[in-house]
Amino acid sequence: MLGDIFKEKIVFEGNFANTLKSIKEENQSQTADVFSQKWVSYDKNVKEKEQQALWDFQKQWYLKLYGFKDEQDLASFLQQQSIVFDAGCGLGYLCEWFASLAPKTLIVGMDISDAVCVAAKKYQNIPNIYFIKGDIANTPFKSGVIDYVSCHAVIMHTQNPEATFCELSRILKDSNTLRGGGAFCLLCVCQKSLAA
Numbered sequence: 001m002l003g004d005i006f007k008e009k010i011v012f013e014g015n016f017a018n019t020l021k022s023i024k025e026e027n028q029s030q031t032a033d034v035f036s037q038k039w040v041s042y043d044k045n046v047k048e049k050e051q052q053a054l055w056d057f058q059k060q061w062y063l064k065l066y067g068f069k070d071e072q073d074l075a076s077f078l079q080q081q082s083i084v085f086d087a088g089c090g091l092g093y094l095c096e097w098f099a100s101l102a103p104k105t106l107i108v109g110m111d112i113s114d115a116v117c118v119a120a121k122k123y124q125n126i127p128n129i130y131f132i133k134g135d136i137a138n139t140p141f142k143s144g145v146i147d148y149v150s151c152h153a154v155i156m157h158t159q160n161p162e163a164t165f166c167e168l169s170r171i172l173k174d175s176n177t178l179r180g181g182g183a184f185c186l187l188c189v190c191q192k193s194l195a196a
Contacts, residue, residue, distance in 0.1 A: 001106060002130060005083060005145040012130060016120035019134040020112065031112065031157050043091060043118045055093040062094070062152060071101065078102035081147035085110070087136040087168060088154025092119025092129070098150075099129045110134050137164040141171040 003009070010017045043051075059071070068074040078084060079102045086095050089109030099107045109119060110132045120131040134140065136151070137158055149168050158164040 001082070002108075005108075005142060006140050007142050008140065010132070010140055014120070015124050015126075015130050016117065017130070017132050019132055019140050043115075043122075055097075058093065059097060075101035078105055078148070081105050083108065083146050084148045084150065085139075085141075085146045085168075085171070087149055087151040088112075088157070089119060089131065090115045092116070092123055092131065094150060094152060095119065095129050095131070096123050096126060099123075099126050103128055106130070108132065110136055110139065112136070137167050139167060139171055143170050144173050146171045147173055 002012075010019060062068075063070065063074060068077065078098055081102070083106045084098055084102070086092075086098065086107065086109040089095050089111050090113070092109050092115075095107050095109040098105070105128060107129045108131075109116065109129065111119075112133070112135055114133075116131050116133045123129050123131075132140070136154070137160065149172055151164075151168060155161050155164060
């Protein structure tokens, strides 16, 4: 299933692939550098207990922000999806959470920073997670292959948010179909999609 979602063959080393050849825009290069430094340093210098407290806070915020009643509600939703894309995954804590809630769902995380390399190493033993170093505004995915896109607290860091939304919409299955609550599935950045 993993190989079928890409426009071209992507070679993974374990759970990691690098599709980022270069960053053309100056401010995107700066963004990649800043977040690489920030998250790699964070992973090395912040105790695991403190990191877990932040991830737990972030998870509760995610549930509330996107309209999930609780973790079981999110799990039920994710288990109905075949492929979930965490656009701008950083250190991969959401990928790990999604994977634990839906072990039969393929989770793909992508980030432009080196944080994704840390995530790939940290979660290398979770069989349903793959990480890609790449640009979420120019993904390697075929059109209409992703069931759910999570782009949590990332879109404002992209070179062109509108173009990034267009790319995320392109890769999403049924991106022109309105879902419950009047939100596109893509717009999990605003509210969860409700399955009929």
